[in-house]
Amino acid sequence: MLRVILDDQPLDADCKTLAAAVGIAIDHASRAGRIVLDAEHEGVPLAPDVLAQPPDSPAKGVIRFISADPRTLVAMTLEDAASAMASAGSDQISIAHKLQSGEIEPALHALKAAIGNWQTIQQALHQAHLMLQLPACREVPSLAEHAGLAPALDSMARELDELKDAITREDWSLLGDLLAFELPPRQRQRETILRELASSLAPLH
Numbered sequence: 152m153l154r155v156i157l158d159d160q161p162l163d164a165d166c167k168t169l170a171a172a173v174g175i176a177i178d179h180a181s182r183a184g185r186i187v188l189d190a191e192h193e194g195v196p197l198a199p200d201v202l203a204q205p206p207d208s209p210a211k212g213v214i215r216f217i218s219a220d221p222r223t224l225v226a227m228t229l230e231d232a233a234s235a236m237a238s239a240g241s242d243q244i245s246i247a248h249k250l251q252s253g254e255i256e257p258a259l260h261a262l263k264a265a266i267g268n269w270q271t272i273q274q275a276l277h278q279a280h281l282m283l284q285l286p287a288c289r290e291v292p293s294l295a296e297h298a299g300l301a302p303a304l305d306s307m308a309r310e311l312d313e314l315k316d317a318i319t320r321e322d323w324s325l326l327g328d329l330l331a332f333e334l335p336p337r338q339r340q341r342e343t344i345l346r347e348l349a350s351s352l353a354p355l356h
Contacts, residue, residue, distance in 0.1 A: 152165045152166065152167060152211055153165065153166040153167070153168075153169070153171075153172045153192075153210055153211060153212060153213070153214050154212070154213045154214070155172045155175055155176060155214055155216070156213060156214070156215045156216065157176050157179055157180060157187075157215075157216045157218060158216070158217060158218055159215075162175060162176070162179055166210075167209055167210070168205075168206070168207050168208060168209060168210055169192065169197075169201075169205040169206055169207075169208070169210050169214065170205040170206060170207040171207075172205070172210075172214045173187075173190070173202065173205040173216075176190070176214075176216040176218075180216070180218040181285075181286070183218070184220065184221075184285075184286060185218040185219060185220055185221070186218060186219060186221050186224075186282070186285065187202070187216050187217070187218050188217050188218060188219050188224075189202075189216070189217045190202055190214060190215065190216045190217070191214070191215050192210070192212060192213075192214045193212040193213060193214075221282040221283075221285045222352045223352070224279075224282060225279045225282050225283055225349075225352055226349045226350075226352040227349075228275050228276075228278065228279045228282075229276075229279060229345045229346070229348055229349035229352075230345075230346065230349045231275065232272050232275050232276055232279075232345050233341075233342045233345040233346045233349070235268060235271070235272050236272065236338050236341060236342045236345070237342055238268075239265060239268055239269065239272075239338065240335050240338055240339070242261065242264075242265050242268075243265065243330040243331070243334060243335065244330070244331060244335075245261065246258050246261045246262050246265065246330050247327045247328075247330040247331035248331075249261065250323050250324075250326055250327040250330070251327050251331075255323060258323075259318070262314070262318075262326075262330075266311065266314065266315075269307065269310075269311060270311075272307075273304075273307055273308075276304060276345075304341070306337055307341075310329075310334055310337070313329060314326065314329060314330075317329060
């Protein structure tokens, strides 16, 4: 049998499997408007994939869960994404200067890292959007519905396509113009929107 503890509070449930324990912890957390973040069984952390799909095999000992307010997580995610966008803007100008100076290889190497950062930001925003669908966040406008955010997020994918197209065609002049002039104002707009939404969530931290 497993003893289930959520946020240092024992739950009135004795489970025979990890799957049952995870289900009970998620249910209790959800009813409190929270989500389960981490768990450890007999002092050993459960890997994210195990927590997502726990085995339905017999287990015993103590399993501890940690939960969090999804609003807080979303606010932190949005603030981090906004900061990452601001940093990306500085990197883009540096890359554009390299292109203008004919330093193509160093510029492309730096741009590869920058594109990876943008994709990471997109993934983080997708996760934030999923969390905003949870009951604890339903009174807050979702990312998809937040004024100005949906088109701004959609434009990220188009911008990445524009960059990749310019690279494929080896149009370094266009690539430099995109990085130095066209993308920065759009990114500043997105940064502002993300910070506004994060601020709307902050009062309930």
